[in-house]
Amino acid sequence: MTRKLPIIAVATAPGKAGVGVVRISGQNLGPLTSALFQKKLAPRQANLLTLCNKHGEAIDQLIAIYFVGPASFTGEDVLELQCHGGPQLLELVMKRCLELGKEDGLVIAEPGEFTLRAYLNNKIDLTQAEAIADLIDAQSEAAVRGAARSLQGVFSDDINHLIEEITQLRILVESTLDFPEEEIEFLENAQARQRLIAVKEKLQTLRAGAKQGKILRDGIQLVLAGAPNVGKSSLLNRLAGEEVAIVTPIAGTTRDRVKESITIDGVPMHIIDTAGLRETTDVVEAKGIERSWDAIRLADLVIFLTDVQSDDQQDDLKTQILKELPPKCAVLEVLNKADLLLEPLKTAPGEVLLISAKTGVGIEQLKQQILKLVGWAGSQEGAILARRRHLDCIERAAEHIEKSEKFAANGNNSLELFAEELSLAQRHLGEITGKLLPDDLLGKIFSQFCIGK
Structure with a gap:
């Protein structure tokens, strides 16, 4: 899925600026940090240091911060170099880091690879990873707030709570299949249909919110x-x-x-x-x-x-x-x-x-x-950003919940199909947070991120 080699990239936008950031992530970056500055860096402390080339000539006076994994963005060791923001200067800093990191296999990061490693190391889920890109690309104040809420995990929590409710209902239905003579009475006593209706209503609310979020994210x-x-x-x-x-x-x-x-x-x-x-x-x-x-x-x-x-x-x-x-x-x-x-x-x-x-x-x-x-409901309070992918998954899950409701009403002969539709709805919702997402689609999502993120 991703390379195990340490990676490096300029994390700030191209062009001249007051500050430019070079980021490195990998396993055990301690020896590389010592080679760069001839000293061991204390974790999570800002260090004002001078980076020199192989001839001992100063390249830049910069601030270096060393994060020891798993207490970092990617879950690996991370070294962040806050340099002056000239493009040629950043190129020299990158060149020096690649020289000293050659034996460790240090390579230039692919688009989105830092965030991908954070996802694979369970620092964030997929919706939070996508929210990072959405926060960068936000086109309005409301979109910024929506992306920030998704990054904080609000959207993920809504999805996970709904998955948990479907899971509990699925367990209830499947546990009755071994006792066919008692299953209808058991399900009625457990209020299975009422719980299914509650799931359906929450899914409808989630779908409506996702439609609003897609408008905020993509525009019209x-x-x-x-x-x-x-x-x-x-x-x-x-x-x-x-x-x-x-x-x-x-x-x-x-x-x-x-x-x-x-x-x-x-x-x-x-x-x-x-x-x-x-x-x-x-x-x-x-x-x-x-x-x-x-x-x-x-x-549109x-x-x-x-x-x-x-x-x-x-x-x-x-x-x-x-x-x-x-x-x-x-x-x-x-x-x-x-x-x-x-x-x-x-x-x-x-x-x-x-x-x-x-x-x-x-x-x-x-x-x-x-x-x-265009379907804008007029409320930006509590809005979260959503992508077409999210909306498609929610709509497919809603279709399976609709089918499960019909099977639930048919009684004994349809309970296996009832359970299967619940399973399919659960699977589509799991694709949103990345729990059940194919590797090729995962790679496509992260390839759309910018370099250094």
Whole structure:
């Protein structure tokens, strides 16, 4: 699963900085620390030391902290060198460490290998490991808080408590299989069905929370689509609060996708302003329109924008967009340029939302409708971050609980199937924390981490 050799990497981001951190992890790093600084380091104490090259010339004056395993992040010995943050300087520090660690097999770490070792050494579970990456990548304050809660083990505790309840129920059901003449009465006395209903309700709550957490973690792919010159770029600028897209009265100004990330009530939104959808002989514009359709096919929500001067051909364009939408993607119809109306409308026809990207009329209502359509419940308190993988596991577990409920209602002839469905639900939940995860998937998860983490 992972190499036993000691590993080293720069743990801070590339580029110039006041401080750069080099991290080493492995079994028994004591001899290496002594070779680097010609002294034995006391564990868990900050030491101001000078690191020299093989000629005795100073490379850097740095702070070294030595953690003796298992009392460390990875569970192994860890040496952390807090250097000055020049890229070339850090390269020299790495080179010197690799020289002195050559006999011990010191090698450069692979992406996520420090965190992987922490997981394999039972310092953290898989959801906590993923929370570390999510904390680094968090796109909003709410996402930071959610990742921090997952790192503290809140999500893991919820999963483990649910697994324990399913385990106890499974033990109860399986223990009755040897006594078929008494099993129904025994299960009724033990309130097996009531306990199953409680598990089902907790799983539903967990699934709802995971959906909210996935929104916080990944954000929403929001695509602005419509014919040329209906105000898509103006709407992007209004939502972003700055001029990120060029706006002119000339149809077809936007010839490629323009992307901007914002937050609406703490929810990350990745807004894509697309080229106006129309037939064209212009090669460049046609390429932009092709990319617009690609964006629509990957969207979480499409805002189909028209304006008060739009012609009847918009219905055909809307029909075409609906055919290209991915599963579960919603379309929000928005009527723009309300400022051009001689007599302002209180509401637009049907379910269409009336706005003016120019003046800001209706923009707040638009934001709230966006949040509603993407499934945001509006509460960030107690939120945890969740990934698509987590949500898939929870949904599969919920399916097996649904099946187990049907088998429980069938009586004697279905109790073995009842127990089996409970076992499958338990297995899928165990995949979330990594207890029952295939090695190839585990490697894929950690390969997405940054170097040095």
